[in-house]
Amino acid sequence: GEDVEQSLFLSVREGDSSVINCTYTDSSSTYLYWYKQEPGAGLQLLTYIFSNMDMKQDQRLTVLLNKKDKHLSLRIADTQTGDSAIYFCAERGAKLSFGAGTTVTVRA
Amino acid sequence: EAQVTQNPRYLITVTGKKLTVTCSQNMNHEYMSWYRQDPGLGLRQIYYSMNVEVTDKGDVPEGYKVSRKEKRNFPLILESPSPNQTSLYFCASSLFSSGSGGEQFFGPGTRLTVL
Numbered sequence: 479g480e481d482v483e484q485s486l487f488l489s490v491r492e493g494d495s496s497v498i499n500c501t502y503t504d505s506s507s508t509y510l511y512w513y514k515q516e517p518g519a520g521l522q523l524l525t526y527i528f529s530n531m532d533m534k535q536d537q538r539l540t541v542l543l544n545k546k547d548k549h550l551s552l553r554i555a556d557t558q559t560g561d562s563a564i565y566f567c568a569e570r571g572a573k574l575s576f577g578a579g580t581t582v583t584v585r586a
Numbered sequence: 587e588a589q590v591t592q593n594p595r596y597l598i599t600v601t602g603k604k605l606t607v608t609c610s611q612n613m614n615h616e617y618m619s620w621y622r623q624d625p626g627l628g629l630r631q632i633y634y635s636m637n638v639e640v641t642d643k644g645d646v647p648e649g650y651k652v653s654r655k656e657k658r659n660f661p662l663i664l665e666s667p668s669p670n671q672t673s674l675y676f677c678a679s680s681l682f683s684s685g686s687g688g689e690q691f692f693g694p695g696t697r698l699t700v701l
Contacts, residue, residue: 520694526689566629576628576630578626579628
């Protein structure tokens, strides 16, 4: 949606780090989420961060939040072929709003 | 197994023929929602329900109806489908409408084609 913006495509070499960026507009956001959608499947929550945090790490995933700039990023370390998917940024303010999704393609 | 189920998974229909897509969750969630996913537009909310007999319009409600007679079920009704409703539809549920975590659990999706 227009309240949440993310780039549409990202191509990354296997073993490199991927960084997916997202910007949002609702300053009252309480939680920000990253969802993963594999082909033919629904969305699954990867991770989320509370708005009073600036970083969250979970194994290969690192979420960075710059609340001042309303910028959220997801870093995937050591990207694998199984990480190929569409990644959605979402923010919960007055409502839950999703970005258009970033299609990540991992090449050998 | 905790899950959200949708039926049918795939449907091809013709303009004007009423259809219903069912959604059911077994997690005792109060909040349920319908989204449509279109290329380049992400997920857009159609309708949501905060509890039994409580439903509200989302961002793109035109052409759709919903009902919430029981906590576990939240069917999406297209009274007179049109080709612009061709899309991938997702049902989702969560324990809270907002607040702690508020993770939404998504169904597997229903791919609808209206000819």
